[in-house]
Amino acid sequence: MQKLTLLCLFPLFIFAGNLPELVSLAEQNKHVEASRYSLEAAKEKEYATKSGYMPSLSLGANQTYNQEESILYPERSRTGSATLSFTIYDGGKREALFDQQQALVKSATFSLSSVQNDVSLNVIYYYYNYISTLASRESTLQKMEQLEAERYRLDKYLSVGSATADELQKIISTIEQTKVDLLTLDNTLNNISNTLEYLTGKEVNVESGSTIAFQEGKVEDATRFDILALEQSAQSAKAEANVAKAPHLPTIKIEDTYSRFKYDYANPAWETDADRQNTVQLSLEWKIFDFGSTSATYQAAQKTYLSKNSDLAYEKDKAKASFKSAQNSYKTALAKIEAAHAKLTASEMTYELVKKKFQQGIVNNVTYLDALSDKFNAKSQLQTALNEVEYQKAVLLYEMGKEIKGTIQ
Structure with missing residues (x-):
């Protein structure tokens, strides 16, 4: 009975999902999770940087024993203190660090969106590839049925x-060749299923019927998430250069220290009633010479910024070219549907005509088999063309910087 129960539960581990469900699963994979952790780390670093410039409170205590007593050095002393300190000015380093951390948080946010869109696009590609391959398999099975029926007929005539x-x-x-074609298609379906499994983290059973919502009149050249992330990364490098040059300017700090103390003198003449003190200290520190270390550090940071800015310009040009290619691919995919419809209509008419002539002995089996193959190939090509349009919609949305997941129906 226990074995039967396990067998009944086992199919539940195979996740049957349509495209929205597959994309939602894929967005929980380890690759996306790593990007989420990177974003959380960036936010924590930003909070730590800002908190580090808030007023700080430090407590201290000590007990001292002196071998040789004097009025300045009692035999024993105990001291407790509380110090409140605040950096008034540090050459603009504070503002530059805030800008840097803010840019890093934005970059991590856009990077996460980019990774999610990449994962969505990959899942969509394999989803429609699977549906197209499945349609080819179904057409091949129908072709096999026709061939088996024809073999039965010819066997009787022979x-x-x-x-x-x-x-x-x-x-x-x-x-026999069709059987090999079926095995090849089955292998392709298994390979796609394995890819979807590692993308989603689950064994899946693909369900057809999903489409991509797309309004053709709203095609616009926007900025992709990965480009937005690169822009913020460049801004972070620019802020880093400002941080590097801050030591050229003075740093001003203020500290307020409140102390309580107890002095124990062996000599009663040196005893005092004072037991507390409050000290306010305003300090200035200015590095005026360091053998060019600060300047070199600034130049290195500035060149890093220029490098990232050049990479950004290159990626922007590349993205524009990709957007134009996506537009052309989408238009081509639409044209393929019209051609596939026309080809299917023609091949079905041709097949019916050739089939009658073949059964009447007017044409040979080569002509018949060619017509049969053309018919089922046309059916498969039409389904592939329809699926390609859906995928090209997703590619175009990706290049437009839109969130793909929200367009899946």
Whole structure:
């Protein structure tokens, strides 16, 4: 009974999902999770940087024993203190660090969106590839049924001398090749399923019927998430250069220290009633010479910024070219649908005509098999063209910087 229960539960581990469900699963994978952690780390670093410039409170205590007593050095002393300190000015380093951390948080945010969009696009590609391959398999199975029926018919005709052995053998040969084609398609389906499994983290059973919502009148050249992330990364490098040059300017700090103390003198003449003190200290520190270390550090940071800015300009140009290519690919995919419809109509008409002539002995089996293959290939090509349009919609949305997940229906 226990074995039967386990067998009944096992199919539940195979996740049956349409495209929105597959994308939602994929957005929980380890690759996306790593980007989420990077964003959280950036936010924590920003908070730590800002908190580091808030007034700080420090507590201290000590007990001292002096071997040789004097009025300045009692035999024993105990001191407790509380110090409140604040950096008034540090050469603009504070503002530059705030800008840097803010840019890093924005960059991590856009990077996460970019990774999610990349994952969505990959899942969509394999989803429609699977649906197209499945349609090819179904067409091939229908072709196999037609071939088996024709073999049965020719086998009967051969027995009464109305067909030749070579005609039958040609059909049998085509059947065997079709079996190989089915095995190849099954292998492709398994490979796609394995890819979807590592993308989603689950064993999946793909369900057809999902589409991509897209308004053709709203095609616009926007900025992709990865480009936005690069822009913020460049801004972070620029702020880093400002941080590097801050030591050229003075740093001003203020500290307020409140102390309580107790002095124990062996000599009563040195005893004092004072037991507390409050000290306010305003300090200025200015590095005026360091053998060019600060200047070199600034120049290195500035060149890093220029490098990232050049990479950004290159990626922007590349993204514009990709956007134009996506537009052309989408238009081409739409044209393929019209061509596939026309081809399917023509091949079905041709097949019906050739089939009648073949059964009447007017044309040979080669002509018949060609017409049969053309018919089922046209059906498969039409389904592939329809799926390609859906995928090209997703590519175009990706290049437009839109969130793909929200457009899936």
